[in-house]
Amino acid sequence: MGRYLIPLVLFLVLVIFLAIGLGRDPHEVPSPLINKAAPGFQLPQLKDPSKSFSAEHMRGKVWLLNVWASWCVSCREEHPLLLAYSSAGAVPIYGLNYKDKREDALAWLGDLGDPYVLSASDTDGRVGIDYGVYGAPETYLIDRNGVIRFKQIGAVTPDIWEKRILPLVKELNGQGNK
Amino acid sequence: MARGINKLRRAYLLLSLLLLFFSAPALNAKEAQSTADDPVIEARLRKLSQELRCLVCQNETLADSRADLADDLRREIREQMKAGKSDQEIIAFLTQRYGDFVLYRPPVKPTTYLLWFGPFLLLIGGLFVLYRYVKQRRDSISDSPLSAADHRRAAQLLAPASEKEVP
Numbered sequence: 028m029g030r031y032l033i034p035l036v037l038f039l040v041l042v043i044f045l046a047i048g049l050g051r052d053p054h055e056v057p058s059p060l061i062n063k064a065a066p067g068f069q070l071p072q073l074k075d076p077s078k079s080f081s082a083e084h085m086r087g088k089v090w091l092l093n094v095w096a097s098w099c100v101s102c103r104e105e106h107p108l109l110l111a112y113s114s115a116g117a118v119p120i121y122g123l124n125y126k127d128k129r130e131d132a133l134a135w136l137g138d139l140g141d142p143y144v145l146s147a148s149d150t151d152g153r154v155g156i157d158y159g160v161y162g163a164p165e166t167y168l169i170d171r172n173g174v175i176r177f178k179q180i181g182a183v184t185p186d187i188w189e190k191r192i193l194p195l196v197k198e199l200n201g202q203g204n205k
Numbered sequence: 206m207a208r209g210i211n212k213l214r215r216a217y218l219l220l221s222l223l224l225l226f227f228s229a230p231a232l233n234a235k236e237a238q239s240t241a242d243d244p245v246i247e248a249r250l251r252k253l254s255q256e257l258r259c260l261v262c263q264n265e266t267l268a269d270s271r272a273d274l275a276d277d278l279r280r281e282i283r284e285q286m287k288a289g290k291s292d293q294e295i296i297a298f299l300t301q302r303y304g305d306f307v308l309y310r311p312p313v314k315p316t317t318y319l320l321w322f323g324p325f326l327l328l329i330g331g332l333f334v335l336y337r338y339v340k341q342r343r344d345s346i347s348d349s350p351l352s353a354a355d356h357r358r359a360a361q362l363l364a365p366a367s368e369k370e371v372p
Binding site: 153 | 260273281300303304
């Protein structure tokens, strides 16, 4: 009996490891930027390029930075959710229009609606590199001190919004009232 | 007549080869442009980007990938090299943004000990199991010396046929 037990246990351990491996998305690379200061940037605004937008400007606010592009298919999928969350108003959503053409981006917002307080144009993707962006959409939750507290790679889902982002937003907003 | 056609054909072939030869640099011009400006930096870039992973298509190196992001990252690395940054500084720049995952050769640190030393642990474990197994088998073989009767019987069996007693 004992001689069958050892291979059985080894097999079960292997199965457990493989099952965990299957459940993981290899595209979700853990970001080293969590709990680090959000990289500073100064970029022209999408709608009015003569004005600029900088991350430093957002100090003292809890905000979301959503990386999007008109060529990005998952962004289109995510878009209605962002519109709903934006009008609910729990947290201001700012856009980083990543490696996009201005006219395409404007047309996209015109067609689908604009959930963003404003979008900044990162035409050559340099700010994207600073933020470790490797696939739009990506969403960063940044606290009052300009620290990245959460990063979502890929589209935000209702589940993630309810269970991860909203509680964290409440917590971060509460901290400032002390 | 046939020879004349052959000659004509050969001339055509030569002409088209010549044309191809002279037009080739023009076809390559776009690609060559980016590599022409500094061969030292381009060689460094190629070497370094072979050590780095493209985040989009994760089984490709940054050197091989044709993804947009890989282009951008190569541009970034090229610019940093031109600015005089060392390979270490550039790797630090990338790991700060993308984590150790960009490195094809992960660094040795507590979280990667299992990755680096796990195979050796398995090897030692395997050797230990092998040793136990061999030892157990050796112990299970008992030494039972032959009795006098066995000796006589063996000698009889091994004796040449001529000396064998016919029963």
